Structures are given as structure tokens and as C-alpha cells.
Amino acid sequence: MKIAVCVKRVPVMDVKFRIAADGRSIDESGLKFDINDFDLWAVEAALQLKEKTGDGEVVVFSLGPDAVQEQIRKALSMGADRAVHLKADRVTADALAIARALAAELKATQWDVIFFGRVAIDSADQSVGPMVAELLGMPCVSAISSLEIANGRGTAKRELESASEIVEFPLPVVLTVDEGLNKERLPSLKGIMAAKKKPLESKPAQLDGATISVVKMELPPERTGGRIIGEGAAAVPELIRLLQTEAKVL
Amino acid sequence: MATMFAFAEQRDGELRKVALEAVTAARTLADATGGGEVHALLVGAPGISGKATALGAHGADVIHVCEHAAFSNANPEATAALAASLLKQIGARGGVFAASAQGRDLAPRVAAKLGVSLASDVIELSVVGDAIQARHPTHTGKVIATLALTGNPALVAVRPNVFAPAPSPRAGRVETVAPVGDPGASRVVVRETRGGGKAKLDLSEAPVIISGGRGLKAAENFKLIEELAAAFGNAAVGATRAVTDDGWRPHSDQIGQTGRVVSPELYVAVGISGAIQHLAGMRTSRTIVAINKDKEAPIFKLADYGIVGDVFEIMPALIAAVRAARAHKV
Ligand SMILES: Cc1cc2nc3c(=O)[nH]c(=O)nc-3n(C[C@H](O)[C@H](O)[C@H](O)COP(=O)(O)OP(=O)(O)OC[C@H]3O[C@@H](n4cnc5c(N)ncnc54)[C@H](O)[C@@H]3O)c2cc1C
Numbered sequence: 420m421k422i423a424v425c426v427k428r429v430p431v432m433d434v435k436f437r438i439a440a441d442g443r444s445i446d447e448s449g450l451k452f453d454i455n456d457f458d459l460w461a462v463e464a465a466l467q468l469k470e471k472t473g474d475g476e477v478v479v480f481s482l483g484p485d486a487v488q489e490q491i492r493k494a495l496s497m498g499a500d501r502a503v504h505l506k507a508d509r510v511t512a513d514a515l516a517i518a519r520a521l522a523a524e525l526k527a528t529q530w531d532v533i534f535f536g537r538v539a540i541d542s543a544d545q546s547v548g549p550m551v552a553e554l555l556g557m558p559c560v561s562a563i564s565s566l567e568i569a570n571g572r573g574t575a576k577r578e579l580e581s582a583s584e585i586v587e588f589p590l591p592v593v594l595t596v597d598e599g600l601n602k603e604r605l606p607s608l609k610g611i612m613a614a615k616k617k618p619l620e621s622k623p624a625q626l627d628g629a630t631i632s633v634v635k636m637e638l639p640p641e642r643t644g645g646r647i648i649g650e651g652a653a654a655v656p657e658l659i660r661l662l663q664t665e666a667k668v669l
Numbered sequence: 670m671a672t673m674f675a676f677a678e679q680r681d682g683e684l685r686k687v688a689l690e691a692v693t694a695a696r697t698l699a700d701a702t703g704g705g706e707v708h709a710l711l712v713g714a715p716g717i718s719g720k721a722t723a724l725g726a727h728g729a730d731v732i733h734v735c736e737h738a739a740f741s742n743a744n745p746e747a748t749a750a751l752a753a754s755l756l757k758q759i760g761a762r763g764g765v766f767a768a769s770a771q772g773r774d775l776a777p778r779v780a781a782k783l784g785v786s787l788a789s790d791v792i793e794l795s796v797v798g799d800a801i802q803a804r805h806p807t808h809t810g811k812v813i814a815t816l817a818l819t820g821n822p823a824l825v826a827v828r829p830n831v832f833a834p835a836p837s838p839r840a841g842r843v844e845t846v847a848p849v850g851d852p853g854a855s856r857v858v859v860r861e862t863r864g865g866g867k868a869k870l871d872l873s874e875a876p877v878i879i880s881g882g883r884g885l886k887a888a889e890n891f892k893l894i895e896e897l898a899a900a901f902g903n904a905a906v907g908a909t910r911a912v913t914d915d916g917w918r919p920h921s922d923q924i925g926q927t928g929r930v931v932s933p934e935l936y937v938a939v940g941i942s943g944a945i946q947h948l949a950g951m952r953t954s955r956t957i958v959a960i961n962k963d964k965e966a967p968i969f970k971l972a973d974y975g976i977v978g979d980v981f982e983i984m985p986a987l988i989a990a991v992r993a994a995r996a997h998k999v
């Protein structure tokens with residue numbers, strides 16, 4: 420099986436972000452980065468599929484500045500075979516532009532499965548996977564939380580709001596991975612050593628034609644919470660009163 | 670004057686609240702351009718046209734209805750093909766989808782077919798000169814981006830529970846539209862939609878969410894959460910990852926960075942510490958209540974009303990008090 424997996428480098432989110440001087444981007448100084456959560460599960464799904472079918476190749480794709488090679492190496496150390504870095508100094512806010520650049524590279528190979536994360540936690544777009552599928556004319560199942568593939572066909576589960584869907588599809592296919600599908604493996608020491616020697620090709624990304632632009636980035640207003648109204652069951656009547664008279668939700 | 674498109678989402682033959690929200694948002698955009706028409710698209714199993722009236726009442730001038738047996742479950746391929754073709758045919762300046770599980774699957778497909786961008790999970794829309802501008806939370810809700818969409822049509826997916834459905838009666842003329850190709854021939858087929866019974870409020874629609882964490886100690890204690898939700902009458906149940914990881918609740922109930930993002934009028938966090946990954950999914954709730962035995966729990970920093978104490982002591986009293994308050998009102 421030929422399996423592709425697209426991973427994005429994203430900031431670790433447990434910080435207070437600062438807006439850069441241009442007012443339209445994040446100040447990246449001092450931030451830590453990692454592979455997008457959902458993309459770790461996409462890599463894991465790709466590795467499990469390869470292991471199950473017993474042959475084939477898992478190829479990692481990532482678009483971004485040179486620094487993304489750090490995340491690419493992590494995916495390789497988990498067990499992916501080789502990688503392609505699509506070099507772009509800045510990652511655009513236009514999911515379609517990213518999808519086009521990835522599709523332009525992916526289309527050279529006949530993949531059995533292309534895995535994406537459900538969403539990148541920085542862009543919060545949840546768009547690139549289905550867009551690439553459309554651009555390549557491939558079927559797509561997004562946000563899957565279970566997966567079975569056998570004999571050129573697959574079945575997946577998608578979580579909806581308080582419901583779920585069972586979806587059947589043929590291969591080749593584009594799949595985007597939700598939480599719950601698997602837990603990612605940690606890179607072993609051996610994996611980390613091996614990753615250093617795995618092929619990593621770097622080439623310019625074909626980014627063009629964005630029809631979306633960032634006008635402004637800002638921090639949301641701080642919540643003015645932090646009010647403790649009492650202790651134990653004795654505080655319940657006061658809570659009811661506040662919900663009725665102040666918040667007006669009861 | 671510009672024509673706007675809205676996708677009207679349904680499940681099991683019933684319009685979802687997000688359908689009215691999409692039409693409301695499209696109406697607002699059309700009005701901001703000087704009062705253009707809103708065209709809604711409603712696809713479903715035969716009989717779905719009976720649901721078009723509510724769309725007219727919320728601002729749709731025309732409702733394009735496509736009925737086909739292969740639309741009884743979601744059919745993203747055929748739906749995307751039809752939406753893209755209709756957007757072109759009516760010359761829409763903008764198109765609004767819901768940023769629901771279905772809408773977030775559908776909208777990017779349509780955008781790629783039309784070769785235009787999409788603003789996802791939008792919390793505010795405006796028309797500025799020639800561009801439609803959209804505000805979109807990024808970085809787990811810690812940053813808000815304002816985006817200008819210059820593509821034609823400009824596509825947006827609006828966050829559920831943000832664009833409150835507003836009555837705005839229009840003609841609501843129903844027009845039958847033929848599918849593009851054979852919807853029965855889609856490569857991807859939804860065999861079954863499970864759960865989400867008609868009466869059950871789901872997380873994206875519910876004005877009130879009662880959410881439980883590891884502080885509840887065991888799966889069976891979630892009945893306290895369910896009872897409080899039932900006492901409110903308009904509430905859905907949510908959970909933390911600690912809870913969904915342990916299998917106390919399905920993953921579809923998880924709220925947070927890797928779960929759902931919700932914006933109810935009232936969010937009640939019971940036995941939840943308030944880890945940043947959880948806050949990412951609920952910090953835009955209008956009013957937040959927290960119940961936790963640890964007064965240092967980070968959730969209290971966010972809560973409008975906090976009660977410090979044992980959930981097993983407080984919840985029975987709260988359930989009874991909410992029941993009593995609601996009984997008085999009716
Ligand atoms: C990449 C990543 C993604 C994640 N995504 C999510 C996500 O989407 N959603 C999410 O929720 N989490 C997510 N998490 C996990 C998150 O970091 C926390 O571990 C999780 O939210 C904790 O859940 P909790 O509050 O139920 O449990 P805990 O943190 O264990 O808190 C339990 C709370 O209950 C209180 N308590 C205990 N007993 C009682 C009692 N008798 N009465 C009253 N209070 C009591 C305690 O004081 C404590 O504050 C993610 C983590 C990572 C690393």
C-alpha cells in the first residue's frame with residue numbers, strides 16, 4: 420500500500436499568545452512547536468495500516484518553513500519511511516492555497532490512502548483534507564473515529580453532534596482523523612536514530628492565488644469571571660437567584 | 670444588492686437549528702449589501718419539502734429543494750456537487766454553511782469545487798466595501814482572526830449557536846432542483862446514522878450544557894449530570910477528555926481542543942478542573958457555572974458563578990432547586 424500523511428507544525432497552546440507588530444500574525448518568538456495533535460493520530464493510522472497490510476510505504480508531507488523538518492523527523496522517528504518538505508517561508512491563512520500546494524505534489528503518485536488530521540489546532544479551519552480530496556477527484560471521509568480497511572474497501576465511523584454515522588468507501592481514499600481513532604506511539608530511541616538517515620526531500624511549495632487574507636489578529640477579551648458565590652449546598656439558592664435575575668437563563 | 674446562498678442542514682427529515690442560523694446569517698449579509706435575495710438549499714429524502722416553510726420565515730426568498738431516496742442519510746459527494754452548481758447558477762456573492770459536523774465536511778468540498786476560499790467556524794460577519802469579512806477564533810480560541818474574503822462567491826461556515834435564528838418573513842418560494850448526477854452513485858455511502866433521536870438536544874444546538882468531569886468519580890454518577898440536564902429541560906450533556914478516555918461517555922460528548930467547541934447561554938462545569946484544553950471548547954459560553962471541591966481549580970478563574978464543595982452534596986440540591994424554579998415558571 421502507498422500511504423501519504425500530511426502533518427502540520429503548530430504552536431504548543433499552553434501559553435498566552437502575543438500579536439506581532441504587523442497586527443496580523445502571531446509573534447512566534449519563544450513559542451514551542453509540535454506536530455498538530457490530530458496529525459499524530461493520522462501518522463499512527465498510516466503506520467498501523469502499513470503494518471496490517473504487511474508491505475508498502477508511509478510518506479510524510481509537510482508545508483512550511485525549514486523548521487518543519489523538526490516535526491517531519493518526529494514523524495519519521497515514529498516509523499514513517501520518507502518525507503517531502505514543501506518549503507514556504509510563511510504558511511498562508513488560506514486553506515485552499517495550502518490544499519492546492521499539497522495536491523500539486525501528491526498527484527504525482529497513485530496513493531491508496533492519504534491521511535490528514537481532522538483540523539489543525541492553530542488555523543482551526545478543518546478544510547485542507549476535504550479540499551485536497553476534491554482537487555484530486557478522490558473520495559473523502561472526514562473526521563473518522565474508527566476505521567477498517569480490507570479488500571480495497573473501507574468502513575469508518577464519524578461522530579456528529581450527539582450521533583454518529585457508519586460510512587463505507589472504496590480505495591483510493593482521503594481520510595481525515597478525529598480523536599479516538601488511536602493513541603499515537605512514542606518514538607523509540609531506535610526510531611529516532613533511524614529517522615536521521617531516512618530520505619527527506621525539500622522543494623519549494625507552489626503557493627498562489629489566495630482569496631482570503633488576514634486583516635487583523637487580536638486576543639479575545641478576558642472573561643471577567645472568578646466569582647465564588649459560596650460553599651456547599653447552602654450556596655444553591657443564591658445560584659438559582661443569580662441565574663434567574665442576573666444571567667436570566669432560568 | 671447581492672444574492673446570498675444558505676445551506677439548510679437536516680437530520681432524519683427534521684431541519685436542524687443550524688439551518689435557521691445559516692439562513693439568518695445569509696439574510697444579514699444580503700441586507701448589508703442593500704437587500705439582495707437569499708436562496709436556501711434543502712436536500713433530503715422525499716417529503717423534505719414540507720420543512721421549507723421555516724426557512725422562508727427566517728429570511729429565505731427562494732428554497733431550492735432536492736428530494737431523493739439517496740439523501741435520507743448524509744450524502745456529501747452529491748450534496749457538494751449540487752451546492753456548487755446552485756451557487757454558480759444563482760450568481761451568489763456569498764454562501765453560508767453551518768460549522769457543524771456535517772457543514773464542516775461539506776463546505777470545504779464546495780469551496781474546492783468552486784476554487785474559492787472558505788472562512789471556517791465564523792463568529793461574526795460583516796460587509797466591508799467589496800469584501801465579506803469574517804471573525805474566526807484560531808489557536809484553540811486564544812486568538813481571533815479577522816479575515817477578508819475576496820473570492821466570488823465568498824464562503825463561510827458559521828459557528829452553531831452564535832447567529833441566533835431571527836424571524837424575517839420572506840416569500841419562501843419553493844423550487845424543485847434536480848440533483849447533479851445520480852445521488853445513488855456516490856462513492857462514499859453513509860450506511861447508517863445512529864443516535865441523536867429527534868427529541869434529544871445536541872451539543873451544538875442546546876442553550877444549556879451540563880458538563881461532567883473526573884470529579885464525578887464513576888460512570889454511573891453521570892446520572893446526576895443527566896438529571897440536572899433534564900431539570901433544565903433545554904440542556905445537553907457534555908464531558909471532559911478524562912471522562913471520554915475512560916469510556917464513561919462517548920467521544921462525541923467531549924468538549925475542548927480536540928473535542929467540540931460550544932457556545933451555549935449557560936455552561937455548568939461539574940467536577941471539572943478547567944485544563945486549558947477543556948477551556949478551549951467552552952470559553953465563549955455566555956454564563957459559566959463551576960462546581961468543584963478545590964477552590965484553586967482553574968475553572969473558577971473563568972466561572973461567573975462558582976460553588977466550592979462536594980458534587981455529591983451540591984448536585985441533588987441543585988437538581989431539586991432547578992426543578993422547583995422551572996415548575997414555578999410554567
Ligand atoms: C493534546 C491534548 C488535547 C486535549 N484535549 C482535551 C479536550 O478536548 N477536552 C478536555 O476536556 N480535555 C482535553 N485534554 C485533557 C486535559 O488536559 C485534562 O486532562 C482534562 O480536561 C481533565 O479532565 P477533568 O477536569 O475531568 O479531570 P481532572 O483534571 O482530574 O479534574 C477533576 C476535578 O474534579 C474535582 N473533584 C474531584 N472530586 C470532586 C468532588 N467530590 N466534588 C467536587 N469536585 C471534585 C477536582 O478538584 C478536580 O478539579 C487534552 C489534553 C491534551 C494533552
Ligand SMILES: Nc1ncnc2c1ncn2[C@@H]1O[C@H](COP(=O)(O)O)[C@@H](O)[C@H]1O
Nearest residue numbers: 425426482535536538539544545546547
Ligand atoms: N502546512 C501544512 N502542511 C501539511 N499538512 C497540512 C498543513 N496545513 C494543514 N495540513 C493538513 O490538513 C489538516 C487540516 O488542516 P486545516 O484545514 O488547516 O484545519 C491538518 O490536520 C493536516 O493534516
